Amino acid sequence: DCDRNIEHGPDFQLRALAAVYGDGHAQWLASRLQDREVASNQSQWLNLIWMDLKVPERAPEDLPRIRHFHDMGIVVARSDWSGNESLVVFKCGPCIGHHGVKNFNFDPGGGHAHPDANHFLLFGCGERLIRDDGYWGKFTRRHNSLTINDCGQVGEGKQYFNAQAMLDAKAFPMIRRVTSDTSLDYISGDATIAYPRALGLKRFVRHLLFLKPQVLIVIDDIELENAAALELRFYPEDLAHRDSTSAWVSKSGNINLRVELLTPTGVEQDLVQESLQADNGRKPHVMTGIRFRTNINIWRNVTAISWAP
Numbered sequence: 001d002c003d004r005n006i007e008h009g010p011d012f013q014l015r016a017l018a019a020v021y022g023d024g025h026a027q028w029l030a031s032r033l034q035d036r037e038v039a040s041n042q043s044q045w046l047n048l049i050w051m052d053l054k055v056p057e058r059a060p061e062d063l064p065r066i067r068h069f070h071d072m073g074i075v076v077a078r079s080d081w082s083g084n085e086s087l088v089v090f091k092c093g094p095c096i097g098h099h100g101v102k103n104f105n106f107d108p109g110g111g112h113a114h115p116d117a118n119h120f121l122l123f124g125c126g127e128r129l130i131r132d133d134g135y136w137g138k139f140t141r142r143h144n145s146l147t148i149n150d151c152g153q154v155g156e157g158k159q160y161f162n163a164q165a166m167l168d169a170k171a172f173p174m175i176r177r178v179t180s181d182t183s184l185d186y187i188s189g190d191a192t193i194a195y196p197r198a199l200g201l202k203r204f205v206r207h208l209l210f211l212k213p214q215v216l217i218v219i220d221d222i223e224l225e226n227a228a229a230l231e232l233r234f235y236p237e238d239l240a241h242r243d244s245t246s247a248w249v250s251k252s253g254n255i256n257l258r259v260e261l262l263t264p265t266g267v268e269q270d271l272v273q274e275s276l277q278a279d280n281g282r283k284p285h286v287m288t289g290i291r292f293r294t295n296i297n298i299w300r301n302v303t304a305i306s307w308a309p
Contacts, residue, residue: 006038006039006040007040007042008040008042008043009039009040009043009046010030010033010039011030011033011034011039011040011044011047012030012043012044012046012047012049012050014026014027014029014030014033015027015030015046015047015050015051015052016050018030018051018052018055019050019051019052019055022055023055024055024056024057024058025058025059025060025063027055027056027057027058028057028058028059028060029060030047030051031057059081060081061081063081065077065078065079065080065081065180066078066178066180066185068175068178070098070175071093071097071098071099072091072093072097073091073092073093073094073097073098073117073173073174073175073189074089074090074091074093075089075090075091075175075178075187076088076089076090077089077090077180077185077187077210079212079213079214080212080213084125084126085124085213086122086123086124086125086210086212086213086214086307087122087123087124088120088121088122088123088185088187088208088210088216089120089121089122089123090118090119090120090175090187090189090208091116091117091118091119091120091189092117092118092119092173092174092175092189092190092191092206093117093172093173093174093175094166094171094172094173095110095113095114095155095161095163095166096108096109096110096113096163098172098174101167101170101172104167105167106164106167107163107164107167109163110161110163110166111160111161111163112160112161113138113155113161113163114133114138114143114161115138115139115140115143115152115153115154115155115156115161115194116140116143116145116153117145117153117173117189117191117194118145118146118173118189118191118194118204118206119132119143119144119145120144120208120218121144122216122305122307124213124214124255124307125214125255125307125308125309126253126255127237127252127253127254127255128237128252129236129237129250129252129255129257129307130144130234130235130236130237130257130305131235131236131237131287132235133235133274133276133287134276134285136159136276136277136285137157137158137159137276137277138155138156138157138158138159138160138161138162139152139156139157139274140152140153140156141231141233141274142235142274142276142287143233143235144233144234144235144289145191145232145233146191146204146220146222146230146231146232147230147231147233148195148199148201148224148228148229148230149199149228149229150229150231151195151196151199152195153171153191153194153195154166154169154171154194154195154196155171166194169196169197170193171193171194171195172193172194173189173190173191173192173193173194174189174190175187175188175189176188176189176190176205182212183211183212184209184210184211184212185208185209185210185212186207186208186209186210187207187208187210188205188206188207188208189205189206190203190204190205191204191205191206192204192205199224199228200224200225200226200228201222201223201224202223202224202225203221203222203223204220204221204222205220205221206218206219206220206221207219207220207221214306214307214308215304215305215306216304216305216306217302217303217304217305218302218303218304218305219300219301219302219303220232220299220300220301220302220303221300222298222299222300222301223297223298223299224297224298225297226297227295227296227297228295228297229293229295230293230294230295230296230299231291231292231293232291232292232301232303233272233289233290233291233292234259234289234290234303234305235287235288235289235290236248236250236252236257236259236288236289236290237250237252237257238250238251238252239271239288240257240259240271240288240290243258245260246260246264247259247260247261248260248269248290254309255307255308255309256307256308256309257305257306257307258304258305258306258307259290259303259304259305260303260304260305261292261301261302261303262302262303262304263300263301263302266294266296267292267293267294267301268292268293268294269290269291269292269293270291270293271288271289271290271291272288272289272290272291273286273287273288273289274286274287274288274289
């Protein structure tokens with residue numbers, strides 16, 4: 001659910017991975033979480049059980065800067081390992097993974113997943129910039145993705161994701177391509193099949209161009225059988241407003257975020273608020289997003305996102 005708090009760990013889980021696999025990177029990360037005091041204090045005693053002092057810490061500088069987790073359809077791309085890097089996370093896969101949908105015709109436990117194919121998150125210069133909704137009812141409109149006639153993806157609509165509906169409809173989105181070099185990461189995801197067939201969606205392919213370190217170009221290629229009310233939403237961490245160039249700007253900490261529609265013809269732009277409520281006693285919360293709207297059957301939309309101190 002991409003919670004904003006850590007309920008348990010993850011320091012002791014990382015200590016366990018370090019001990020079982022001799023993984024110095026896990027040992028290093030556990031120590032950094034404890035140094036920054038961001039690990040949960042509910043279960044820290046488990047470090048006494050799991051920590052193996054014979055496994056030395058190993059900093060992550062030797063690890064790749066982009067990783068495609070094929071089964072879940074998640075791609076994580078970063079500019080560097082400096083501690084002040086930019087980070088893009090993109091998701092386009094079935095909630096129980098490609099292996100799971102090949103082996104189960106029943107839901108083995110996907111209720112905490114979200115209807116968020118082609119959704120992405122952005123972190124830069126030490127701040128959250130483009131956000132997730134967190135632990136709330138499961139609706140596509142609360143993510144950085146597409147809705148059609150106010151409808152989202154298969155499985156949405158209640159407090160818990162309906163993974164059985166996704167399995168029955170065989171609505172399994174996927175990452176199409178991932179490439180990377182020193183200056184540019186390219187990711188594409190196809191979420192067409194994640195939407196109900198009755199909406200008449202023929203194509204929803206999203207392309208991300210991560211121009212490292214601080215520019216992200218989002219290209220959405222959308223086609224329907226007939227014209228419909230289409231919405232793309234982008235949720236900044238903090239409230240946005242229009243600047244003198246008609247771009248949207250927002251500030252998180254001391255970082256300025258800029259979101260600019262590069263294909264504005266026939267597209268309405270405004271802010272939209274989502275009132276987030278849950279049935280588990282959590283305090284209601286309002287999330288405000290940037291909304292692009294049009295009514296058309298073929299929409300090729302390009303959005304430029306940049307950030308800097």
